[in-house]
Amino acid sequence: MERLPGGRRPRLVSSLGLGRRSWEVTLDEERGRLAWRDPRPPRRAGENCFVPISEIIAVEETEFNKKQRNIGRWQKMAKLHAFTVHYVKKARNHRWRCSAATFWCVDEHLCNQWTQALKELLEMQKSRPKQLLVYINPFGGKRQGKRIYEQKVAPLFSLASISTDVVVTEHANHAKDNLFEVNIYKYDGVVCVGGDGMFSEVMHGLIGRMQKDSGIDQNNPKASLVQCNIRIGIIPAGSTDCICYSTVGISDPVTSALHIIVGDCQPLDVSSVHHNNTFLKYSVSLLGYGFYGDILKDSEKKRWMGPMRYDYSGFKTFLSHHYYEGTIAYQPAKHRHGSPRDKVSCRTGCYICKQSEKQLAEQNKEHGLKKEEGEEEWKVIKGKFLAINAVNMSCACPRSPKGLSPAAHLADGSADLILVRKCSRFDFLRYLVRHTNQDDQFDFPFVDVYRVKCFQFTSKLSEDNESNVMDVGKKRFGQFCRDHPACCCNIVNSTWNCDGETLDSSAIEVRVHCQLMKLFARGIEEDCKDEAAHSQSSIEQLL
Template identity: 65%
Template sequence: DACSVPISEIITVEEADTHGKHHSSGKWQKMEKPFAFTVHCVQRARRHRWKWAQVTFCCAEEPLCHLWLHTLQELLGKLASRPKHLLVFINPFGGKGHGKRIYERKVAPLFTLASITTEVIVTERANQAKESLYEINIDKYDGIVCVGGDGMFSEVLHGLIGRTQRNAGVDQNQPRAALVPSPVRIGIIPAGSTDCVCFSTVGTNDAETSALHIIVGDSLPMDVSSVHHSGTLLRYSVSLLGYGFYGDIIRDSERKRWMGLLRYDFSGVKTFFSHHCYEGTVSFLPARHTVGSPRDRKPCRAGCFVCRQSKQQLEEEQKRSLYGLENTEEMEEWKVVCGKFLAINATNMSCACPRSPRGLSPAAHLGDGSSDLILIRKCSRFNFLRFLVRHTNQYDQFDFAFVEVYRVKKFQFLSKHVEDEDSDLKERGKMRFGPMCTDAPPCCCAASNSSWNCDGEILSSSSIEVR
């Protein structure tokens, strides 16, 4: 109903100016009645955007006006999910370097309107936010807001997860360790180059929209993958783990930071024409608990049925495993895929962004306890271009003979040209899966490794274990 506003989408209510005029929607308007109150609320716009709107209600009598005002304020006070005090980290260097200005002009006024108090930290160096979260008292905050791109979100995420595991006595270097979830929520104000996490969760990379979602207390669970190598935690991933094409792009772009944001386009074109493929073995455990599939064309949306059902099935599966009612991990049915790959991608979300509105895996889900593993085998440069172009339109990018996609709970990758330090992981792989194609005679593939792109950061090892 265009004439109604849900209580959950009201920002605040206040008594209007009773001196004959009221400022509403940027215009001075003559008031017909002397008693009035203004409702500040969310107005839904096109393409998932939210806008701040104001509606003024006039009353014939002052008691009626006060009754409305107090009733609405009382109802808003009962919304326990809304934050009252937030810690804000601003990355002034990410994207186009507009993070501080975006926060001050678009976000801070809305937080003030909603009576949200904030403590703002403008970061001066990499990992400052992560280190701060290990030291400060986060119990006094209702949430943490990061103003920046995917890198800033990842930094805050690592700080929160690391602190929570430290306090709970969990060894993060143990791949099978059950991580303790943090009760603190993270909000994102997009101010980066791609803003993939924000676009995939909110549906747009608009700062005002994100601020309004934070104000009304919207939240959703997100899957996080741990990435290990030889019993050591490398990083956590929430969006993309990419080897081959996306790994080469990020590695090459790091050497060209002087180019600014153009470095990603330049490195992308260069990597495409280089057309390197990499030989290796991917072993994975299919996600049998999930009710969806990577090609079912059912995107993750608010109140997602797939995420709810998958979470229930995963919890039941974990309980059965805990009480020994099912086989242990060593007995689970792992699948093995060998070959030469142009790219190996694992996504915990669609990875949508303005350039690719549907993302790398359009039907990936935010909270179903699984990742979509996408394998792009060696093919012609023309066919690979066709695959890339489909990320920008409505066609199925998985509908190629050289592309395979699986929904998985865990996976490992062993490069054909494993370094000496990777021998431990390789031996464990042989014990678990038996003979592998990495033991086959060498073929014509170039003797080199790519790098893993983990949410925009380069990993030091090519052989990894992900869960």
């Protein structure tokens, strides 16, 4: 082991075999990486490669002679000793795969020294989970949850020496209720195998449990909620998988399992939804009234269709073209949180989310400080809307890879409130189509978007009910507007779609809680393939 001057951390440098050739292999703790380079003169040498230690999945001694290919004369001359490094290989479109490199040498002691050093370094990766609680929804999406977990995820967890307690759910709310009963504190994380609805269940279980254990009343809309430090991992097996897609960049079970194994951590904003001082639900992705509420309500009757139900109900809802009257009051977020019209998106290590984290830490230190929001003015908007969407994140998903609000941030303490006013079917279609291409979906005169920290909504119908001006005729025949029978003005309420679940009330009060929970994810990485990924691809050619 090479000692470096100035108390710097040590390096292990050896000449080891990999494939048919000898390489200079370096375990560089200072730079946190395992690297190997071809020692031949530059013109003849292959590419240099490295793997960040944080992206090594496991290291194991390898029975060389049995498993490996013929590596020529070496194999005949002496008994070879080998170890295999399993590591994350980054492919296109944010997809991660587990790859392996087997290094060999004739010196058993050297081989042990390498295995030992690498294992010690893996032990030092403190953010990695050792024990996980896993909930599998066997009926989510295409009903593949159990198979996906058993075939694609469990073998990786076992390779990474992660122990698991697995619960296959038997009914809706099984996972949520269970989280109020088990000793959650013995786990380093909870994994849900399913879609956004399953994630929502686990999130409600964990956040609810934290508040219960800390004596916080969830019914109080102004309560400062206790952060949940037990991370949630999402293995996507649902119909939309928007939360997974928006936080990882792809909905792929193996990629998500690897993010869990390496112990990634992504804080997430959570909105609380109340009605008349009664807690209704939390939301992390979409709170949608009008278009997305109507799609959800219709699609619930068609669950048997699987993920296709959303396209079917989407088409039907598009044709029905209902709009709804109501009033929205909101408090804008501070300008330092950027704008929904920004051209840059929230990416791994996002500056705006980091700033919010700092600000949150300061606020927590000065506990008892009067909350800012009381002092800010409320803006009020009345109107006729085809859709009211509040999103805590971009809501990117395979149907719309840039999402409902491409510049929304995962952890900035704000939501983007999108108001789509009454317009023609053709204009609404143009608006929808822009979710699937590069054009700006907010660049329409009938679309407004605001970055907010809280908002309230009351439908015209409930306003009328409250002020008792609703006439008997409307009550009895109250399906369509009596004044304009053909105008599509629906005087019944729409439904709120809260992360894929319907809410019972149309009048709601919503508040964003900055970074209330954490995921095993790192946000979406920048598009360009980084140096490490590039080098790793050449390892494959070598072996």
